[in-house]
Amino acid sequence: DSGVTQTPKHLITATGQRVTLRCSPRSGDLSVYWYQQSLDQGLQFLIQYYNGEERAKGNILERFSAQQFPDLHSELNLSSLELGDSALYFCASSVDGGRMNEQFFGPGTRLTVL
């Protein structure tokens, strides 16, 4: 158990809908990262927040957005969902967003878009 929690574990929804994925980092970790793991694209970095502020952006679609709250939990919002958005979404956390900071991964949320 990494100490990173993600809810829900599974999510099934329809195209065009909007969903919110939630992540609670390990106690003491200020940085949260979101990744998408799909069959065709592999594991891709989406976005990082550090202490409430966006720090780095990867291959995140405009239909997706994220935020980190004062209690450091983070939410990833996915809207206008398409079939291709079906994937495993991971959240990871680290103490800070700096140098050699190990990222601890949560168990993931499996999103299925029908």
Add this chain to the structure above:
Amino acid sequence: AQTVTQSQPEMSVQEAETVTLSCTYDTSESDYYLFWYKQPPSRQMILVIRQEAYKQQNATENRFSVNFQKAAKSFSLKISDSQLGDAAMYFCAYRRTRSNDMRFGAGTRLTVKP
């Protein structure tokens, strides 16, 4: 752009024997970090081992060790005395020092035969 290549989609090893998983990467940076993550059927991403590019000494963690060849941009993982619990997908990952964008390879599925 930094890319990570794992040329072995699947590998198998006999229990108690040794196996080496290959990883090459492309970068123009001199300061970066390399990682091997394990993803068992539970889908949890677990850090196996990490290497800082400025360190010449190869990292080791119990039965896991790496062969880091900076000039060749190669970062292979050796698993000694393989155990049934080592069966998983293994991902090689790269992150440059000044970035939080971690790039993953496509993964190698390791099967351990009893």
